[in-house]
Amino acid sequence: MYQRGVRCTDCHDAHSLRLKAAGNAVCTQCHNAAGNPRFPTLRHADYDTPAHHFHPAGGAAAQCTSCHMPSKNYMVVHARPDHSFRIPRPDLSARLGTPNACNQCHADRTPVWAAAAVAGWYGAGRRQEATFAPAFAAARAGRREAGPALLAIIRDPDQAAIVRATAIEMLRDDGEAAQSALMQARDDREALVRAAAAQALADQPPARRLYALAPLLHDPVRLVRIQAARSLSTVPLASFSTAERRAFDAAFAEYMDAQAALADMPATSLNLANLNSLRGEDAAARALYARTLEMDPYLVPARTAFASHLSAAGDHAAAEAVLREGVRRSPDDGGLHYSLGLLLAESGQLAAAAGELGAAARLQPDNARIAYNHGLALQQLGRRRDAEAALIRAYDLDSGEPAYAYALASLYLQEGRRESALRYAERLLAAHPDNPEAQQLIEHLRRGQPQKPGQNR
Numbered sequence: 001m002y003q004r005g006v007r008c009t010d011c012h013d014a015h016s017l018r019l020k021a022a023g024n025a026v027c028t029q030c031h032n033a034a035g036n037p038r039f040p041t042l043r044h045a046d047y048d049t050p051a052h053h054f055h056p057a058g059g060a061a062a063q064c065t066s067c068h069m070p071s072k073n074y075m076v077v078h079a080r081p082d083h084s085f086r087i088p089r090p091d092l093s094a095r096l097g098t099p100n101a102c103n104q105c106h107a108d109r110t111p112v113w114a115a116a117a118v119a120g121w122y123g124a125g126r127r128q129e130a131t132f133a134p135a136f137a138a139a140r141a142g143r144r145e146a147g148p149a150l151l152a153i154i155r156d157p158d159q160a161a162i163v164r165a166t167a168i169e170m171l172r173d174d175g176e177a178a179q180s181a182l183m184q185a186r187d188d189r190e191a192l193v194r195a196a197a198a199q200a201l202a203d204q205p206p207a208r209r210l211y212a213l214a215p216l217l218h219d220p221v222r223l224v225r226i227q228a229a230r231s232l233s234t235v236p237l238a239s240f241s242t243a244e245r246r247a248f249d250a251a252f253a254e255y256m257d258a259q260a261a262l263a264d265m266p267a268t269s270l271n272l273a274n275l276n277s278l279r280g281e282d283a284a285a286r287a288l289y290a291r292t293l294e295m296d297p298y299l300v301p302a303r304t305a306f307a308s309h310l311s312a313a314g315d316h317a318a319a320e321a322v323l324r325e326g327v328r329r330s331p332d333d334g335g336l337h338y339s340l341g342l343l344l345a346e347s348g349q350l351a352a353a354a355g356e357l358g359a360a361a362r363l364q365p366d367n368a369r370i371a372y373n374h375g376l377a378l379q380q381l382g383r384r385r386d387a388e389a390a391l392i393r394a395y396d397l398d399s400g401e402p403a404y405a406y407a408l409a410s411l412y413l414q415e416g417r418r419e420s421a422l423r424y425a426e427r428l429l430a431a432h433p434d435n436p437e438a439q440q441l442i443e444h445l446r447r448g449q450p451q452k453p454g455q456n457r
């Protein structure tokens with residue numbers, strides 16, 4: 001509605017916050033059979049009728065807000081009605097586990113039940129578009145099909161800016177299409193989208209990063225300027241032209257001001273710690289990470305960032321201590337178990353690593369990468385049956401990732417199970433005809449010669 005020009009003051013008095021009309025009348029200002037001339041795209045229809053909402057008129061379930069603005073408690077006690085005005089989608093809840101307005105009241109029924117009711121009421125023409133939810137769920141689970149779906153969202157001008165900016169944040173793709181989408185996003189009309197692009201482009205090599213982000217140092221919106229400055233803060237200063245250097249210094253000073261204004265927040269301290277880590281200021285980074293965790297020992301991103309800083313500096317024991325403390329405090333955080341598992345594997349503590357990766361896999365059963373790393377650790381421990389199960393799980397979750405099929409083929413080859421090895425090698429080759437490892441593997445298998453491929457792929 002915001003994108004079509006609806007504003008807070010269409011429903012609220014700007015000073016008292018009072019609603020401009022009582023009950024459903026606040027919505028039927030616009031959503032009625034005659035429409036509203038200010039909004040030409042509105043569908044003219046009567047919604048305040050059981051023919052739309054299928055519940056007895058006048059009851060709580062016939063309130064527009066019950067289905068389109070369900071409340072959720074903020075900070076435990078404060079109910080806030082959802083101002084994103086969404087269509088209830090119990091079908092997505094059934095697929096993805098997202099909440100929906102129907103089951104908020106019908107808590108004793110399943111989303112599948114609610115989805116069937118919606119399908120029965122509205123028929124084949126009902127709203128079943130993908131929305132951003134499946135793409136974000138796939139991205140959070142680290143699945144391959146997320147990439148193209150995220151790109152489509154980033155490029156879709158009908159999506160809200162915050163949705164497109166979130167898609168940019170989630171994009172883990174450095175292919176040609178992703179690069180060009182990010183460069184387009186850099187010049188977007190929406191500041192949130194430009195700021196997200198400024199952050200995402202921080203992964204570019206320094207020269208390209210400077211080329212891409214120098215123009216944003218002059219952006220009219222401060223958020224964009226400081227995000228660009230932050231992303232450019234690890235480009236060697238000698239590469240800047242005089243004018244670029246001046247713009248960078250000004251924007252970087254704004255960034256530091258913004259941090260200083262929020263100095264009591266753990267997130268600020270974490271930002272500065274990460275910045276010092278990126279710039280190679282080891283002592284300052286360590287002090288700031290430690291201070292962040294003192295302020296909030298449950299801030300998981302601070303823990304994982306501190307641990308990866310320590311481990312990059314070769315201080316595995318300290319990194320391990322930081323993560324173990326995190327796992328002790330937040331035993332249900334799969335991400336922490338995963339980081340700890342990877343760290344232990346790196347320092348050769350395989351049995352302990354497999355334990356942590358197994359815990360992570362149990363807590364995040366839809367994450368293919370975790371299942372894969374768990375499988376590799378089990379394989380190295382000689383627990384082949386368990387390794388096989390974990391690798392098959394990774395492959396089933398994301399069959400497009402060449403590493404998973406390759407790992408399975410290698411495992412079967414190691415065991416002399418030629419036929420199974422060949423099956424996965426052929427799938428790998430079918431999906432990636434140009435993959436040289438797949439070609440080699442197939443050749444060896446077909447010739448019947450034993451070959452031992454590397455295990456750490």
Ligand code: HEC
Nearest residue numbers: 006007008009010011012017019026065069079080081083
């Ligand atoms: C389409 C109508 C509509 C629009 C537009 C709208 N609101 Fe609301 N808002 C509501 C309704 C309905 C409620 C629920 C009131 C209730 O249940 O008493 C509400 C409740 C609120 C509340 C009270 C939440 C609480 O703490 O109880 C706040 C604050 C609020 N809106 C702020 C805003 C702001 C800010 C904007 C613009 C960004 C906005 N609203 C736009 C309809 C709207």
Ligand code: HEC
Nearest residue numbers: 001004006010026027029030039041042064068085086087
């Ligand atoms: C000032 C006019 C106005 C008011 C008041 C208003 N809406 Fe809307 N609403 C719109 C417009 C415009 C659209 C977009 C229509 C389009 O282009 O498809 C829309 C779209 C919607 C949609 C569809 C969203 C989607 O994903 O397609 C829902 C649901 C909705 N409104 C619910 C409500 C509810 C509930 C209220 C009352 C709390 C309300 N609206 C009040 C103007 C209004």
Ligand code: HEC
Nearest residue numbers: 024027031043047048053061062063064067087122126127
């Ligand atoms: C019991 C739940 C429920 C109630 C109450 C409800 N709706 Fe809906 N609404 C839905 C569902 C479900 C859809 C999706 C329908 C579809 O898929 O065709 C929808 C769709 C919409 C849409 C978007 C589709 C379109 O026709 O453009 C608008 C706008 C809307 N409702 C407005 C309202 C208004 C205004 C009220 C209050 C007078 C209201 N709704 C009350 C469940 C409800």
Ligand code: HEC
Nearest residue numbers: 055056060061066067088101102103105106114115117118
């Ligand atoms: C505010 C709470 C509320 C919301 C939201 C709500 N319902 Fe209901 N629903 C009720 C109540 C109460 C009844 C019983 C109404 C009656 O017959 O007196 C009911 C009845 C029903 C029934 C028929 C009785 C049954 O249990 O078989 C169906 C089906 C149903 N709702 C589906 C839905 C679906 C689908 C949605 C979301 C689009 C939804 N409801 C949203 C409260 C709600």
